[in-house]
Amino acid sequence: MLRKENDNLEDIIKAENLTFEYYRRDEEGNVEGITTAVDNISLTVKKGDFVAVLGHNGSGKSTFAKHINALLYPTEGTLFVNGIDTTEEERLLEIRQSAGMVFQNPDNQIVCTLVDEEVAFGPENIGVPSEEIWERVEKSLKAVGMFEYRNASPNKLSGGQKQRVAIAGIVAMKPKCIVLDEPTAMLDPSGRKEVMKVLHELNKKEGVTIILITHYMDEVIDADKVFVIDGGKLVMQGTPHEIFSNVEQLKELRLDVPQVTELAFELKKAGVNLPDGILTHEEFIRALSRVVKSGGA
Amino acid sequence: MLRDITIGQYYQAKSPIHALDPRVKLVGTMVFLISLFIGRNVIMYAVATAFLAAVIKVSKVPFKFMVRGLKSIVFIAVFSAVFNLFLTEGTPIVQFGIFKLTWEGIEMAAFMVIRLIYLIIGSSLMTLTTTPNDLTDGLEKGLGFLNKIKVPVHEIAMMMSIALRFIPILIEETDKIMKAQIARGADFEHGNIIQRAKAMIPILVPLFVSAFRRANELATAMEARCYHGGEGRTKMRPLRYKAKDVKAYLILAAYLVLMIAIKMLRNGALV
Amino acid sequence: MSIILDKVNYVYEIGSGFEKHALKDVSCVIEKGEFIGLIGHTGSGKSTLIQHLNGIIKATSGNIFFDGEYIYDKDYDMRKLRNKVGLVFQYPEHQLFETDIFKDVCFGPRNQGLPEKEVQLRAFQALRLVGLEENLYYQSPFDLSGGQKRRAAIAGVLAMKPDYLILDEPTAGLDPKGRDEILGHIRKLHDETGIAVILVSHSMEDVARYVDRIMVMNDGELIFDDKPRNVFAHYRELESVGLAAPDVTYIMNDLKRAGFAVDTDAITVEEARDNILKMLNGKG
Numbered sequence: 001m002l003r004k005e006n007d008n009l010e011d012i013i014k015a016e017n018l019t020f021e022y023y024r025r026d027e028e029g030n031v032e033g034i035t036t037a038v039d040n041i042s043l044t045v046k047k048g049d050f051v052a053v054l055g056h057n058g059s060g061k062s063t064f065a066k067h068i069n070a071l072l073y074p075t076e077g078t079l080f081v082n083g084i085d086t087t088e089e090e091r092l093l094e095i096r097q098s099a100g101m102v103f104q105n106p107d108n109q110i111v112c113t114l115v116d117e118e119v120a121f122g123p124e125n126i127g128v129p130s131e132e133i134w135e136r137v138e139k140s141l142k143a144v145g146m147f148e149y150r151n152a153s154p155n156k157l158s159g160g161q162k163q164r165v166a167i168a169g170i171v172a173m174k175p176k177c178i179v180l181d182e183p184t185a186m187l188d189p190s191g192r193k194e195v196m197k198v199l200h201e202l203n204k205k206e207g208v209t210i211i212l213i214t215h216y217m218d219e220v221i222d223a224d225k226v227f228v229i230d231g232g233k234l235v236m237q238g239t240p241h242e243i244f245s246n247v248e249q250l251k252e253l254r255l256d257v258p259q260v261t262e263l264a265f266e267l268k269k270a271g272v273n274l275p276d277g278i279l280t281h282e283e284f285i286r287a288l289s290r291v292v293k294s295g296g297a
Numbered sequence: 298m299l300r301d302i303t304i305g306q307y308y309q310a311k312s313p314i315h316a317l318d319p320r321v322k323l324v325g326t327m328v329f330l331i332s333l334f335i336g337r338n339v340i341m342y343a344v345a346t347a348f349l350a351a352v353i354k355v356s357k358v359p360f361k362f363m364v365r366g367l368k369s370i371v372f373i374a375v376f377s378a379v380f381n382l383f384l385t386e387g388t389p390i391v392q393f394g395i396f397k398l399t400w401e402g403i404e405m406a407a408f409m410v411i412r413l414i415y416l417i418i419g420s421s422l423m424t425l426t427t428t429p430n431d432l433t434d435g436l437e438k439g440l441g442f443l444n445k446i447k448v449p450v451h452e453i454a455m456m457m458s459i460a461l462r463f464i465p466i467l468i469e470e471t472d473k474i475m476k477a478q479i480a481r482g483a484d485f486e487h488g489n490i491i492q493r494a495k496a497m498i499p500i501l502v503p504l505f506v507s508a509f510r511r512a513n514e515l516a517t518a519m520e521a522r523c524y525h526g527g528e529g530r531t532k533m534r535p536l537r538y539k540a541k542d543v544k545a546y547l548i549l550a551a552y553l554v555l556m557i558a559i560k561m562l563r564n565g566a567l568v
Numbered sequence: 569m570s571i572i573l574d575k576v577n578y579v580y581e582i583g584s585g586f587e588k589h590a591l592k593d594v595s596c597v598i599e600k601g602e603f604i605g606l607i608g609h610t611g612s613g614k615s616t617l618i619q620h621l622n623g624i625i626k627a628t629s630g631n632i633f634f635d636g637e638y639i640y641d642k643d644y645d646m647r648k649l650r651n652k653v654g655l656v657f658q659y660p661e662h663q664l665f666e667t668d669i670f671k672d673v674c675f676g677p678r679n680q681g682l683p684e685k686e687v688q689l690r691a692f693q694a695l696r697l698v699g700l701e702e703n704l705y706y707q708s709p710f711d712l713s714g715g716q717k718r719r720a721a722i723a724g725v726l727a728m729k730p731d732y733l734i735l736d737e738p739t740a741g742l743d744p745k746g747r748d749e750i751l752g753h754i755r756k757l758h759d760e761t762g763i764a765v766i767l768v769s770h771s772m773e774d775v776a777r778y779v780d781r782i783m784v785m786n787d788g789e790l791i792f793d794d795k796p797r798n799v800f801a802h803y804r805e806l807e808s809v810g811l812a813a814p815d816v817t818y819i820m821n822d823l824k825r826a827g828f829a830v831d832t833d834a835i836t837v838e839e840a841r842d843n844i845l846k847m848l849n850g851k852g
Contacts, residue, residue, distance in 0.1 A: 056743040057714055069521045093523050101521040104741070108511045109518035113430055113462045120533035125523040133533045155465050158610065169522065185741045188610045188770050190810050215743050218815075254745035259773060259815040259837055266841040272848065281822045288828070291848070470662075476624050477663040480655040481724060482647065482679030499675065502665035 012177045012209045013045035017077035037063040039232035050203045052223040053213045056254035060232035069101040100170030102180040106162035116150040122173040140168040144198045160191025177209035217258045245277035308425040314356040315426045318542045319435025326423045336560040337408045363418045381406040429461045438536045451527030569600040576630035590616040592788040605775035606768045608785030609810035618734045622653040654730030660721035664709040669720045676728040694727035715746035734766040776814045776835040816840045
């Protein structure tokens with residue numbers, strides 16, 4: 001093999017100076033300029049991690065995500081998925097199978113008119129034998145808690161249920177990694193909870209690497225690692241604790257923080273001696289107890 | 298309003314007809330339609346009626362569902378009946394100017410109407426007992442031979458099934474856009490034809506934009522799930538003929554042979 | 569000047585065997601100039617309720633009065649009601665149809681039969697109210713970001729100069745900044761023009777921050793209708809119908825349980841901060 005292979009197989013995703021540019025064209029199709037949607041991003045995602053990607057709309061995070069599924073190819077730099085360079089055309093199906101993708105709108109990614117056939121769609125595409133498809137469909141639907149709806153029409157399901165079916169459709173392809181592009185943006189709070197529960201279960205029980213793109217800060221708290229993208233660049237990375245220690249920087253990046261973090265931050269600004277990056281109620285109460293014991297503000 | 302439209306309506310039941318391979322039902326419908334056209338005599342129509350009645354009985358689909366489909370053809374039926382009644386040459390019974398009512402005309406009109414009704418009942422029997430999915434699968438596999446002459450059978454079947462999935466979504470969307478424009482003072486109920494056609498623009502433009510956006514997103518999602526056409530694709534429920542399908546084919550063959558036999562024996566008698 | 573609902577019931581698909589009692593004896597009064605939050609989980613009847621307020625859905629039984637007039641009266645002109653009660657549906661940017669934003673905003677006032685000068689004046693005013701930059705007025709909707717398109721669509725309803733503005737989840741799918749921008753503009757609009765606003769939302773944090781009164785729907789019934797503080801005090805009941813209080817309310821309750829002398833009725837971060845500071849200073 002003359003091609004460059006990624007030797008460290010602990011990393012499911014490895015981006016090296018990944019850049020993606022596209023031409024903006026006017027109405028006649030003449031080139032008006034070049035937009036750099038992803039700008040020189042280098043990062044790695046470890047196998048089995050739960051990773052969150054933050055960034056406001058138009059920050060380039062979706063464009064980056066589409067590279068992982070080989071829906072887009074880097075203009076410059078390289079991206080390895082499970083050790084495979086995504087530009088290796090002959091291994092395209094292998095790449096898409098190992099890094100599945102779930103999109104924002106549940107309606108616009110469901111292909112079939114029955115739940116079980118929907119889950120079977122991916123395995124059918126990669127030529128899995130019929131008997132094995134049945135096994136995979138059953139297992140995947142059970143993993144997302146939708147087995148009892150296997151004969152239902154997707155049109156009759158709630159938003160959260162549709163997203164779980166979409167996730168089952170990816171799980172049935174036995175991926176090593178699932179990339180989800182704002183899967184909860186169009187759901188109500190209970191739908192969001194259902195989807196988040198399923199994602200954490202898949203991560204813990206099946207060891208599937210999860211890359212979750214989201215706007216909801218409460219979905220980020222339990223992640224192993226957080227990446228923040230702005231203007232196509234990777235601007236912050238670290239544990240949730242590290243990321244949410246920079247409340248002011250996050251706000252500059254048009255992002256939010258959980259209410260408990262914000263409350264701690266506001267109290268600190270008012271002179272109360274609290275640590276940065278508080279993420280849970282327990283941490284907050286403990287920190288506040290220490291303050292009271294040490295003699296108030 | 299728009300919700301009343303039902304397409305590819307399916308009547309859920311457990312019957313031998315429901316359980317048949319969709320290809321058998323497609324062929325069966327074709328055979329029945331052909332049998333209606335090969336001859337026009339009372340015995341043949343009696344056999345066809347008996348056959349149809351037996352299949353309906355076995356299918357467990359209530360008769361009223363069949364009749365429902367007939368409403369849409371009342372106009373065509375009446376029109377062709379009148380046309381045949383007065384414009385068929387033969388022995389006149391009464392005459393009004395250039396129009397004359399003939400025995401042959403009455404006979405012709407009667408057969409015409411019966412043929413039309415049977416045609417609709419026969420084909421709706423197929424859609425009522427076959428899910429849209431099975432139907433597209435059946436078409437894909439049944440017409441697979443067309444692949445050899447470069448007809449993209451798989452792609453056509455895939456398009457049909459996607460259309461079936463998105464029709465209810467787009468109907469709901471139309472409803473929503475209509476309400477949104479009504480809330481902005483749009484008026485779809487008053488004015489002449491041109492004004493009403495113009496009033497549709499605020500609905501049609503967003504609907505098309507939305508359909509394109511959905512199509513685009515769906516294509517990306519399908520690609521992301523390794524879809525690359527029909528080549529190398531397996532099926533969760535591959536169509537395989539079973540013993541009952543063979544039996545059904547034999548019954549169909551027997552029916553067709555019987556009809557042709559009657560036609561040959563009675564040739565010249567009534568036609 | 570008010571909208572009065574008197575025992576409004578609505579049943580979907582009567583006689584089809586799939587009947588759904590979407591509204592059950594809903595009674596309430598909405599005064600001019602109020603800022604109301606309407607919450608409830610999906611399928612609780614919120615959307616059905618707001619569509620009654622501008623006459624797009626007709627109640628199965630019960631009465632609705634607008635400014636003292638009975639809206640189901642034979643002689644009542646529904647268009648008058650629709651001009652006064654502006655309804656912004658979910659994802660309103662999907663209804664934009666003109667080649668540029670300005671033309672689209674003109675659609676509503678033009679349907680009202682106003683003179684062309686007035687139509688354009690109103691379009692300008694409305695676009696300014698939602699804070700859209702002037703260089704975007706003559707752009708195609710395709711060239712705008714999601715948040716900008718949404719504000720343009722809201723302007724399309726505002727241009728009709730309604731007295732009541734109903735917004736069905738105006739922040740769905742937007743990023744945090746886009747969300748704050750929209751809600752900020754709506755609040756400003758309410759404060760400056762005195763327009764009544766009914767905000768349908770899934771975010772308790774947003775509702776707590778912006779509205780003066782909350783209506784809670786569950787299974788077709790109006791189960792709470794009170795000031796936000798009083799409604800969120802019932803957070804246990806809210807949880808039982810699939811809702812919750814803002815996170816700070818839970819923080820304050822947790823603090824209280826842990827032995828801190830705080831008030832549990834804070835519903836915004838600012839209130840919680842001030843209350844904790846007061847508690848700390850009182851001790852120190």
